[in-house]
Amino acid sequence: MKLRIAIQKSGRLLEDSLKILKECGISIDNGKDQLKANARNFPMEVFYLRNGDIPQYLNDGVVDIAIVGENILFEKGGGIDVAEKLGFSKCKVSMAVPKSENYESFTDFEGKRIATSYPNTVQRFLDEKRVKADLHVITGSVEIAPNIGLADAICDIVSSGSTLFKNNLKEVEVLLKSEAVLAVSPKINDERKALLEKLRFRIQSVLQARQNRYVLMNAPNDKLDEIIQILPGMRSPTVLPLAEEGWSSVHTVINKDKFWEVIDELKAAGAEGILVCPIEKMVL
Template identity: 55%
Template sequence: MLRIAVQSKGRLYEDSMALLAEAGIKLSSGKRTLLVPSRNFPVEILFLRDDDIPDSVASGVADVGIVGLNELLEKAKKTREVKRLGFSKCRLSLAIPKDAVYKGLEWFSGKKIATSYPGILSAFLNEKGIKADIHVITGSVEIAPGIGLADAIFDIVSSGSTLISNQLREVEVVVDSEAVLVANENLTPEKNEILEELVFRIGAVQAADSKKYILMNVPKSQLEDVLAVLPGIKSPTVMPLANDEWCSVHTVLEEKYFWEIINKLKAAGAEGILVLDIEKMIL
């Protein structure tokens, strides 16, 4: 049985559980408790606070965990990064009052910086040769300059709206963060085998993300023109239709490309274009 530590609430919890569900993992309990086994896969989910996950994985309380890279770097616990998951993206940035004149990192010399991530900030400032006073705050970091607690902040930024509402502006991005799957460094062969299957399933889910299955009818006389337009993976599938003068073309496209080429496909002779979602894709 592989034990997976997952954040107990918040956006990372929602995205993590959605990913596990898409990977075919069904939980045994309708009501969430601290530890919930799966009904159909040899894993159990341990719900923890996000900042407890790195230590729980490093110490072996959990075998693997889904955690933000920001928390993983801050806790600096010895774990093995298995896979970046592509969701819960944010960044750790330095921000200053919006009216302050900023010409570079030297601005922070001698300044007081409020943060909930003193480890990451300290390492960054030391690397850059900047001496500043780090003031640790556990919540509402963004209000610190406005009430005179600090000259600047180092905090998570997603959309940037919180900074704007507090009269701050982002000036330096230090870490680009996202959810990562991490593992204990000393898993047994049996647990590693389960983890490999889990990673395989997650990979299939990720491969299908933002991709569409495209079907269209094409006159055989214009088939080469249509195929020349398609930027799909490998070679499109061409199938005969009841009308010998037509064929059906099937391919997979990145969704972002579809609207760019739809008029080109129509101009090339494609008709009856059908776009379908893809749940999983094995490459």
């Protein structure tokens, strides 16, 4: 019995999907242009699929799990559960109009032509806002539609916003914030669920490690209590005596989002020789 996972065969998700599997200790035998591959050291088969096809494969039970963008699940993946948010390939699904347009509110879309690759997502938004508009489904470069007179507005993925800028468009409404997720087929059986839980354990360890840093510092003993109070460690820091009398070595883990403010406080409290190390895996 093998866990069957689908990942995008090309594009922005492929590299990061393979990277997280590798960090989970899973080696994949994959030749060039191969559409299915086996893992050497984990009971897993990898299917390389078109991103837009993945929800159907999940719903049909052809694959058990997939690494896919939330935006694709929202558009095509009714009934598919998300086991983990993976924290990469973050983007938005947004409405955009020409820069020259004086946009005031969503009611400006009334009666307009909207070009999009996400018709279901846009229609939900319009229905919720009770706005009627004409949708033009485009699978290619959506951003060009207003420039060639095909549409008055667009809805598409926005990452940096540079593509909108190059096409003289501006973002006016965010319909959905998206990132890569681990999605689960509604038809997965119990044996494969057990394998999925093993994989989730590994993924959670990798994601925790990415969010934290291991920090070591030297602290004068008369400042030790103050320094320990500053530290937001998992439970309590490790404190070891140094060879130099009156000093201790303090070891802890700090979330990367709080890192610099904590370091500033530690320095002010008397900590010296602060070392920061990446964490490969973090098992809670």
